Amino acid sequence: xxxxxxxxxxxxxxxxxxxxxxxxxxxxxxxxxxxxxxxxxxxxxxxxxxxxxxxxxxxxxxxxxxxxxxxxxxxxxxxxxxxxxxxxxxxxxxxxxxxxxxxxxxxxxxxxxxxxxxxxxxxxxxxxxxxxxxxxxxxxxxxxxxxxxxxxxxxxxxxxxxxxxxxxxxxxxxxxxxxxxxxxxxxxxxxxxxxxxxxxxxxxxxxxxxxxxxxxxxxxxxxxxxxxxxxxxxxxxxxxxxxxxxxxxxxxxxxxxxxxxxxxxxxxxxxxxxxxxxxxxxxxxxxxxxxxxxxxxxxxxxxxxxxxxxxxxxxxxxxxxxxxxxxxxxxxxxxxxxxxxxxxxxxxxxxxxxxxxxxxxxxxxxxxxxxxxxxxxxxxxxxxxxxxxxxxxxxxxxxxxxxxxxxxxxxxxxxxxxxxxxxxxxxxxxxxxxxxxxxxxxxxxxxxxxxxxxxxxxxxxxxxxxxxxxxxxxxxxxxxxxxxxxxxxxxxxxxxxxxxxxxxxxxxxxxxx
Numbered sequence: 164x165x166x167x168x169x170x171x172x173x174x175x176x177x178x179x180x181x182x183x184x185x186x187x188x189x190x191x192x193x194x195x196x197x198x199x200x201x202x203x204x205x206x207x208x209x210x211x212x213x214x215x216x217x218x219x220x221x222x223x224x225x226x227x228x229x230x231x232x233x234x235x236x237x238x239x240x241x242x243x244x245x246x247x248x249x250x251x252x253x254x255x256x257x258x259x260x261x262x263x264x265x266x267x268x269x270x271x272x273x274x275x276x277x278x279x280x281x282x283x284x285x286x287x288x289x290x291x292x293x294x295x296x297x298x299x300x301x302x303x304x305x306x307x308x309x310x311x312x313x314x315x316x317x318x319x320x321x322x323x324x325x326x327x328x329x330x331x332x333x334x335x336x337x338x339x340x341x342x343x344x345x346x347x348x349x350x351x352x353x354x355x356x357x358x359x360x361x362x363x364x365x366x367x368x369x370x371x372x373x374x375x376x377x378x379x380x381x382x383x384x385x386x387x388x389x390x391x392x393x394x395x396x397x398x399x400x401x402x403x404x405x406x407x408x409x410x411x412x413x414x415x416x417x418x419x420x421x422x423x424x425x426x427x428x429x430x431x432x433x434x435x436x437x438x439x440x441x442x443x444x445x446x447x448x449x450x451x452x453x454x455x456x457x458x459x460x461x462x463x464x465x466x467x468x469x470x471x472x473x474x475x476x477x478x479x480x481x482x483x484x485x486x487x488x489x490x491x492x493x494x495x496x497x498x499x500x501x502x503x504x505x506x507x508x509x510x511x512x513x514x515x516x517x518x519x520x521x522x523x524x525x526x527x528x529x530x531x532x533x534x535x536x537x538x539x540x541x542x543x544x545x546x547x548x549x550x551x552x553x554x555x556x557x558x559x560x561x562x563x564x565x566x567x568x569x570x571x572x573x574x575x576x577x578x579x580x581x582x583x584x585x586x587x588x589x590x591x592x593x594x595x596x597x598x599x600x601x602x603x604x605x606x607x608x609x610x611x612x613x614x615x616x617x618x619x620x621x622x623x624x625x626x627x628x629x630x631x632x633x634x635x636x637x638x639x640x641x642x643x644x645x646x647x648x649x650x651x652x653x654x655x656x657x658x659x660x661x662x663x664x665x666x667x668x669x670x671x672x673x674x675x676x
Contacts, residue, residue: 221237221242223255223256228242240259242256243261243263244260244264245264247269247270247292249270252273252277253275253276255279256278257280259281259288260272262289263292264291266292269293270289272298273342274303275300276300277306278306279306281310282310283309284309285333287331287332288333289334289336290327291324294339295337296341298340298341302344303344304345304347305344306348307346307350308349313329314326314327330352330353330375331349331350331352332355334359335358336358336359337359337361339364340355340364340366340388341364341366343365344366345369346368350371350374353372353373354374354377356375357379361378361405363388364386365386365388367389368389370391371395372393376390376400376401376421377403377404378405381407382405382410383403383409383410384412385414388415389414389416390417390418394418394421395420396422397442398422402423403424403425404425404427405426407427408430409425410433411432411434411437412433413478414436414437415436416435418438418439420442421439421440423446423447423486424439424444424445426444426447428448428449428450429472430474431474432474432500434477434478436478437478437481438480439480439484441482441485442485443486444488444489445484445487445489445506446482447487448493449471449490449492467492467518467519469519471491471492471518472493472495472496473493473495473517475500477526478500478501479501483580484504484507484512486512487513488506488507488532489502489515490513493519494521495517495520495522497524497528499525499526501526502528503530504529504531504532506533506580510536513532514530515530515538515586516538517538521538526588527574528586529563529565529576531584533582534622544588544615547611547613549565549585549587549588549598551584551618552617552618553585553619554583556582557578557583559578560577560578563577563578563602564600564601565598565599565600567592567596567599571591574587584621594611594612595611596610596611598611600618
């Protein structure tokens with residue numbers, strides 16, 4: 164995993180160095196980023212698992228199991244797999260499956276119409292071994308139900324590896340999910356949790372979990388599959404989350420409820436269809452903060468972290484969020500695909516929010532939201548952008564259609580929430596053209612005057628990172644969409660002054676609340 168992550172970072176750095184202005188440079192970045200995504204997406208088990216002809220077979224019947232083959236044993240409702248190899252599971256189990264193999268062993272589980280109900284903290288757990296591959300057999304529906312709670316350490320004692328389990332499918336190391344069948348998960352904890360990398364190759368997934376649906380600590384890669392996700396705890400649970408890179412290369416995912424839809428250090432969308440309805444941010448690129456100091460956490464979240472990137476190279480993304488639609492603690496780069504955002508209807512969040520710059524070099528962007536925290540998209544973009552401010556808020560369900568001078572439709576979408584700001588970019592928006600933006604029964608004819616064209620008068624707010632409200636829809640003279648040197652985020656926090664080492668959570672002497 165470490166080699167894949169390092170290669171991903173190197174390729175992205177090469178892409179950043181090639182980011183000269185112009186369409187040709189944008190095309191080079193697209194190719195470089197696409198190569199990075201595809202290279203990093205190689206899973207620990209790249210090939211589809213073979214047929215389970217030589218696998219040990221296990222047929223469950225309530226609290227009993229019939230085993231045909233070696234490497235597994237059953238006792239007190241728990242199937243223990245103690246040797247590497249392939250195992251086919253079928254029937255109905257009231258219990259758990261625990262993989263406890265050698266350190267370097269790989270195990271493949273073929274789910275052949277199995278239903279597992281566990282009153283503990285997991286249905287399937289692999290606490291030892293190098294790799295677990297779970298394959299849903301063609302035409303089968305496999306169900307995992309978890310109703311237990313996480314195990315808490317008592318009196319300072321450390322938990323065992325098994326006690327650390329906190330998901331219907333929990334893996335201490337790498338996990339690959341594939342197959343032509345269906346996996347249904349109903350969990351009082353997480354859905355799927357891998358402590359190293361998590362790779363989904365194909366399959367159909369229906370996840371109802373209290374916490375995260377898919378959590379891969381080091382990286383998450385999705386190369387295919389269809390997904391329906393509902394998170395019960397919309398204050399905490401994420402659709403997909405990782406401390407490392409999240410790479411979405413193909414697949415079709417609908418997240419109906421969650422705290423945040425997709426989050427990682429770098430989030431790269433290379434293809435597929437991704438629909439997110441979130442209580443907070445739709446897609447969040449961030450670095451996971453491990454400390455307890457909330458003020459330091461907040462300060463770091465406002466600075467431009469060059470390690471953090473959100474990249475769109477292809478696919479279709481639809482976001483309906485109550486927080487920021489797209490939120491990056493570093494940069495955002497759009498080279499292709501289509502991104503539709505309905506951000507928060509209030510002025511406390513932005514449709515597109517970033518601590519660095521947001522480059523639009525290709526694809527389709529239609530972002531709707533409130534004016535108050537609107538972020539200016541970068542003048543270094545290779546594709547023209549139109550930002551429209553409306554005097555009154557337009558209602559939920561307003562249809563937006565953008566056409567060129569010849570009447571050709573460039574982009575259209577029905578926005579699910581109220582808005583008074585639009586950010587629009589598409590290949591057909593050309594310098595000097597008159598573009599028509601229709602919202603319901605209202606039309607605005609806008610002449611494109613360069614990379615960033617503004618229409619309407621913005622009301623209120625300072626627009627987060629450099630957005631300057633109250634200038635009649637225009638930037639102040641000389642303002643190019645970039646922060647002043649040393650400026651690192653909202654509220655002029657940026658970097659600490661030289662010599663400032665923090666106050667360790669204490670006020671200066673003599674200062675009272």
